[in-house]
Amino acid sequence: MAELTPETQTPVRRGRGRRPADQVRAEILTAAGELLLAEGMAGFTIEKVAAHAGASRMTIYKWWPSKGALALDGYFTVVAPTLAFADTADIVADLTNQLVAFVHLVRDTTAGRVISQLIGQAQTDPELAAAYRERYSGPRRALAVETLTRAIARGQLRADIDPESVVDQLWGACYHRLLIADLPLTEDFARTLVDNLIRGLR
Amino acid sequence: MAELTPETQTPVRRGRGRRPADQVRAEILTAAGELLLAEGMAGFTIEKVAAHAGASRMTIYKWWPSKGALALDGYFTVVAPTLAFADTADIVADLTNQLVAFVHLVRDTTAGRVISQLIGQAQTDPELAAAYRERYSGPRRALAVETLTRAIARGQLRADIDPESVVDQLWGACYHRLLIADLPLTEDFARTLVDNLIRGLR
C-alpha cells in the first residue's frame, strides 16, 4: 500500500532535498511581500524572508540578483498591479479620479510606505531602480500620457503641451509629498493640482 | 607675538590621548562630507568616516545619533546651503531662474546624487527624515512660497491659488525626475513646468 497520508497535501517542507521549484518560488515571493508590508524595507532582510518562507538563503540567491529585485517581486505578488485607468470623455474628471485614487492607495494602505521605501532603496541600488522604472513607474506613466494624448486629440487640451511634463506635475507632486512629507498628501491637494494646471495661475 | 608656528597648525593627530573636541568634530564633518560626495550614501559608513578623519568610531557615536544625521551634517559642511532666492518684479522669470539653477545644481554637480540618496535613506530613517525636513526642504519651500505670495500681492497671480501646491508642482516635479529618473531632468523641462502652470493647459 502506498503511504496513505491524509494531509500530505500540505507539504511538510522540512525535507532536506529538493522541493518543487515553482512552489518554493511562490512561497518565497509571498513571504517577501508579507514581510515587506509588515516591517517595511528597514526590516526586510534575505535571512528573514528565507526563514519566513521555510527556505534556505541559497535558493533566494540563486533566483534573485539583489535584495531590491526580491522586494519588488514580492510587492507585486502581494499588491496586485491595478493599472486600470478609466477613460471617459471628461479629461478633468479622469485625471482627478486617478490622482485621488492614487492618494488613497498611498495614504490608506501600507502600499504607500512600501512604495516610498522601494524608491528610497532604489537610490542606492541601480538594479532595483531599473526594475522599478521598467515594471512600475514606466507603465503607469505611459497610461497617464496616453490619456492626456487622447484628450489633446479630442481638443480638450492645447495641442502644444508636453504630456510627460504634465504627468510629472501631477503624480510627481504627489510623490514629492509622499517622499518628503513636509505637508500632508490629501484628496484636496490632488484636486488642487489638476485645477492649477487646467485653469492656469493667472 | 602669537605663536608663529609655520606648520604646527596641522596637528600630528597620532597621539593616543585627547584632542580638542571642536577640532575633532570639524575634521569628522569634513571627512563625512567628502566621503559623501566621493562615494555616495552606499559607501558611506561610520567606519570609513572615522578612518578618513583619523578619529575613532566611539567619538562619532558619542556626538551623532545616527548615520543619517552625520551624513546630513557632513553635507551641509561641504556644500554651502546657498538658499538665496532672487526676487525681481517678474514672477515668471524668478521661478524659471530658480528652477533652472536647481536643475543645474542637481545635474552638473555631485550634489544631485547626494540629495537623492539622502532622501532615499530618509525613507527608512525617521531621524534623518525629520532633520532633512527641518533643515533643508522646509526652508527652501518657505522661500519659494514667500516668492509666490509676493507675486499674488502684486496681482501677478490669481489671489485664490494655493502657493504650497504650486511649489510641489514645480520642485516636486523636478524631484520626481531626479528620484525616479525615467525621463531626463533638463533645463527645457524646468521652463515647461513654469509655462504649463502659468498659461494653463487649455
Added chain:
DNA sequence: GGTTATATGGACACAGCGTACACAGCGGTG
C-alpha cells in the same frame, strides 16, 4: 530505473554596527 537538476542544512569569511573597558591627555579648579 537512471540521470539530472535543484532545494536543503550547515559551515565559512567578511563587513559594519553598537558597546565596553582601560588609558591618555587637555582644561579647568584649588
Added chain:
DNA sequence: CACCGCTGTGTACGCTGTGTCCATATAACC
C-alpha cells in the same frame, strides 16, 4: 603646582546580515 573631570584613543567583543561554498537528499525528466 597638583589635582580631577571631561573626552578622545586603542582595542576587544558580540551581534546581525551578506555572499559563497559544500555534501546530501530528492523531485522531475527521459
